[in-house]
Amino acid sequence: MSSSHTGFLSRLFLLLITCVPVFAAAAQDVVLGASVQLTGPVANTGRYYRDSYQFAVDKINAAGGVKIAGQSHKLVLKLYDNQSDVNLSMRQYTQLVTEDKVNLLLGPFASNFALADSAISEKYKVPMVQGGGASDQIFARKFQYIFGTLAPASNYFGSTISMLKLLKPAPKSVALLYADDAFDVSVAEGTRPMLKQAGLNVVLDERYSTNATDFNSLLSQIKSQNADVVLVAGHETEILNFVRQAKSLEVAPKMYSFTVGVPSEDFRKALGRDANYAFGMTPWLPSAELKDRWFGDAGQFAKAYKAKFGYDPDYHAASGAADVEALVQAMEDAGSLDPQKVRDALARIRFDSLYGPIAFNANGQIELPQMVIQVQGDNVVEIYGLKGLIKQPKYPMPAWNQR
Amino acid sequence: MDLLAQILVNGVLQGGLYAVMALGLALVWGVLNIVNLAHGAFIMLGGYASWYLYTYLHIDPFLGLPLTAVVMFALGYGIQRGLLNLVIRAPMFNTLLITFGLEVVLTYLAQLVFSADFRTINPPYAGSSLALGPLVLPVARMAAFAVAIFLTVGMWLFLLHTRLGRAIRATAQNLVAARLYGVEPRHLYAMTFGLGIALAGMAGTLYGTVSQINPYIGASLTAKSFAIAIIGGLENPLGVLVGGLFLGIVESLTTLYIGQTYADVASFGILVLVLIVRPGGLLGRTT
Numbered sequence: 001m002s003s004s005h006t007g008f009l010s011r012l013f014l015l016l017i018t019c020v021p022v023f024a025a026a027a028q029d030v031v032l033g034a035s036v037q038l039t040g041p042v043a044n045t046g047r048y049y050r051d052s053y054q055f056a057v058d059k060i061n062a063a064g065g066v067k068i069a070g071q072s073h074k075l076v077l078k079l080y081d082n083q084s085d086v087n088l089s090m091r092q093y094t095q096l097v098t099e100d101k102v103n104l105l106l107g108p109f110a111s112n113f114a115l116a117d118s119a120i121s122e123k124y125k126v127p128m129v130q131g132g133g134a135s136d137q138i139f140a141r142k143f144q145y146i147f148g149t150l151a152p153a154s155n156y157f158g159s160t161i162s163m164l165k166l167l168k169p170a171p172k173s174v175a176l177l178y179a180d181d182a183f184d185v186s187v188a189e190g191t192r193p194m195l196k197q198a199g200l201n202v203v204l205d206e207r208y209s210t211n212a213t214d215f216n217s218l219l220s221q222i223k224s225q226n227a228d229v230v231l232v233a234g235h236e237t238e239i240l241n242f243v244r245q246a247k248s249l250e251v252a253p254k255m256y257s258f259t260v261g262v263p264s265e266d267f268r269k270a271l272g273r274d275a276n277y278a279f280g281m282t283p284w285l286p287s288a289e290l291k292d293r294w295f296g297d298a299g300q301f302a303k304a305y306k307a308k309f310g311y312d313p314d315y316h317a318a319s320g321a322a323d324v325e326a327l328v329q330a331m332e333d334a335g336s337l338d339p340q341k342v343r344d345a346l347a348r349i350r351f352d353s354l355y356g357p358i359a360f361n362a363n364g365q366i367e368l369p370q371m372v373i374q375v376q377g378d379n380v381v382e383i384y385g386l387k388g389l390i391k392q393p394k395y396p397m398p399a400w401n402q403r
Numbered sequence: 404m405d406l407l408a409q410i411l412v413n414g415v416l417q418g419g420l421y422a423v424m425a426l427g428l429a430l431v432w433g434v435l436n437i438v439n440l441a442h443g444a445f446i447m448l449g450g451y452a453s454w455y456l457y458t459y460l461h462i463d464p465f466l467g468l469p470l471t472a473v474v475m476f477a478l479g480y481g482i483q484r485g486l487l488n489l490v491i492r493a494p495m496f497n498t499l500l501i502t503f504g505l506e507v508v509l510t511y512l513a514q515l516v517f518s519a520d521f522r523t524i525n526p527p528y529a530g531s532s533l534a535l536g537p538l539v540l541p542v543a544r545m546a547a548f549a550v551a552i553f554l555t556v557g558m559w560l561f562l563l564h565t566r567l568g569r570a571i572r573a574t575a576q577n578l579v580a581a582r583l584y585g586v587e588p589r590h591l592y593a594m595t596f597g598l599g600i601a602l603a604g605m606a607g608t609l610y611g612t613v614s615q616i617n618p619y620i621g622a623s624l625t626a627k628s629f630a631i632a633i634i635g636g637l638e639n640p641l642g643v644l645v646g647g648l649f650l651g652i653v654e655s656l657t658t659l660y661i662g663q664t665y666a667d668v669a670s671f672g673i674l675v676l677v678l679i680v681r682p683g684g685l686l687g688r689t690t
Contacts, residue, residue, distance in 0.1 A: 248541030
């Protein structure tokens with residue numbers, strides 16, 4: 001008797017505390033849900049999304065939150081750690097929608113995750129804006145509820161290949177290596193026709209398994225084929241191994257370029273001086289020309305981000321922050337929290353952000369050109385963009401023993 | 404022809420590294436009958452130990468090997484005495500579970516302590532190489548290979564000719580008889596596990612000088628070591644060396660002729676073949 005009595009009292013008490021904040025808040029909070037790699041093999045890049053989502057949410061809240069129909073709503077971020085496990089991330093997105101009843105979704109990192117998780121947003125008709133998956137496959141299925149702020153994977157090497165024509169001596173032969181996952185296969189599929197069109201001779205076109213650590217045999221083949229240009233689409237760990245083993249086997253093509261790594265501080269630190277001369281690409285650099293409603297501009301964003309988290313943001317972080325902004329902008333445009341209306345507003349959206357002009361094509365993907373960048377000494381230098389050559393590339397790359 | 408020769412050299416050097424990785428796993432498995440699923444995690448820890456020694460105390464990774472080995476030995480000894488010994492007589496399933504749990508704990512502790520950033524042990528000579536005609540011989544890989552040969556032969560001599568080594572082999576062969584002759588199994592098991600972990604730690608050092616370290620490298624290294632131990636056999640360290648070399652060469656040739664994505668197919672295919680044809684390993688006794 002007495003135990004059920006106290007049970008009732010404690011439940012009443014619990015009810016009271018849980019109700020208080022609801023009465024206190026001026027308007028309903030808007031909850032954004034995401035499942036991100038905070039642990040596991042991809043945690044290194046996953047943290048960009050955790051940090052940039054939270055950073056953008058805090059900034060927007062500090063500026064008054066989302067204004068819908070004259071009322072200000074605070075943003076709340078509901079974040080799960082998917083432990084770099086695709087299946088777990090699908091379960092977590094299902095939970096976010098069905099149990100946590102979040103209003104809208106932010107994406108995970110990496111194409112294979114976005115590919116799987118977009119099936120959940122499509123099923124439950126809750127729009128997801130994701131800045132971590134670039135594979136064209138994500139957007140080739142005519143899904144209505146997935147929007148992406150990374151430039152298409154198929155075009156990652158586009159600007160690099162058009163730059164090749166300007167180099168002297170002109171490179172003639174190319175080796176293309178790519179990992180066997182959704183993103184890198186898309187990169188390779190997009191790169192082949194561009195290489196053909198540029199009249200380059202592809203001497204090696206090899207797929208390798210994700211997480212491969214031994215590149216000695218592939219490097220020996222590159223050397224024996226005497227490839228002028230080496231293009232690698234892979235993950236940071238593989239590219240670290242690739243560069244280190246290239247050095248130890250004295251494989252120095254005229255240039256090499258990587259889809260990931262070069263823009264990220266951690267990657268350059270791990271390689272030290274050996275990162276020098278590596279080419280890469282990024283759709284984003286922290287330029288003061290990219291104006292933003294909340295952060296002022298991209299330069300200020302980068303500075304504040306570094307001050308808060310202790311490392312430099314790269315395009316993943318900028319893309320993640322832009323995802324939050326896109327959802328906020330879409331809610332305000334729609335004047336509603338209704339997922340269907342927000343989805344329609346996203347399809348029409350057009351605004352300037354710290355990441356660049358945000359607009360989605362009919363498939364839901366952004367169209368952003370890639371800038372070619374190169375590690376020169378301690379700096380990452382912008383080499384080539386839409387306007388042509390910006391700074392002289394260091395080309396050809398010197399032999400390893402002459403550095 | 405030059406290419407084929409270079410590919411074979413690459414395979415042999417990779418194989419030496421494989422052998423060191425598997426040596427500790429095979430020892431622990433053969434003597435304690437524990438398939439240590441946390442083996443790769445210990446390789447990872449050894450890599451971090453050397454990384455810290457090199458980055459903060461400027462101790463060369465190869466010169467620091469004994470130090471890493473001692474630290475890892477102590478860790479292994481403690482874990483066997485305090486944890487694994489509790490389930491040493493339990494069915495194999497229990498030891499699998501407990502070492503799997505250990506792997507998870509070590510990996511996530513490593514992320515907490517070391518962060519998910521990539522680390523490389525990068526002494527100035529790590530990227531240099533020697534030329535032998537048209538062949539390129541990377542210095543760090545050659546050094547790793549030399550260490551592999553040294554450790555394998557050293558282990559072999561140790562097991563064959565020292566009192567402790569003979570006690571370890573005796574315990575593996577017949578526990579009751581060994582006890583009757585005065586072997587104290589608890590201490591001996593802990594010594595053996597400590598040795599296995601010390602070997603794993605040294606493998607981590609070598610791995611860090613030619614590749615990269617992060618908290619998550621362990622699981623795939625355990626799988627690779629497992630395959631090598633089976634292919635080589637558990638009875639004899641020389642078998643593990645043969646298994647490692649064999650696998651390194653097969654993977655290199657597969658990459659050259661078929662494609663890198665088939666390298667794992669080849670190595671685990673061979674694992675299955677060996678299990679069918681020579682269950683005791685390439686150098687093991689056929690029973």
